[in-house]
Amino acid sequence: MTKTFNFEESMARLAEIADLLEKDTLPLDDAIKLFEEGLELSKKCQLKLDEYENKVKDLVVKHQNDNNDSTN
DSSP states (O other), rough: OOOOOOOHHHHHHOOOOOOOOHHSSHHHHHHHHHHHHHHHHHHHHHHHHHHHHHHHHHHHHHHHHHHHHHHH
């Protein structure tokens, strides 16, 4: 069973990965694995942010249309 995507958890994990990579104490193989995980999480988060942005835009347009319809 695949775990559902959670934006907040993913962002927290990205911060954790960044902290680990900044310490520069990891073996290179581990650092590369973490970097790859970070890239994948970053991509998923960006896609989710794009989705949220589109939803907000749609809601604003709907709200404007509803206001225009009620004033006519």
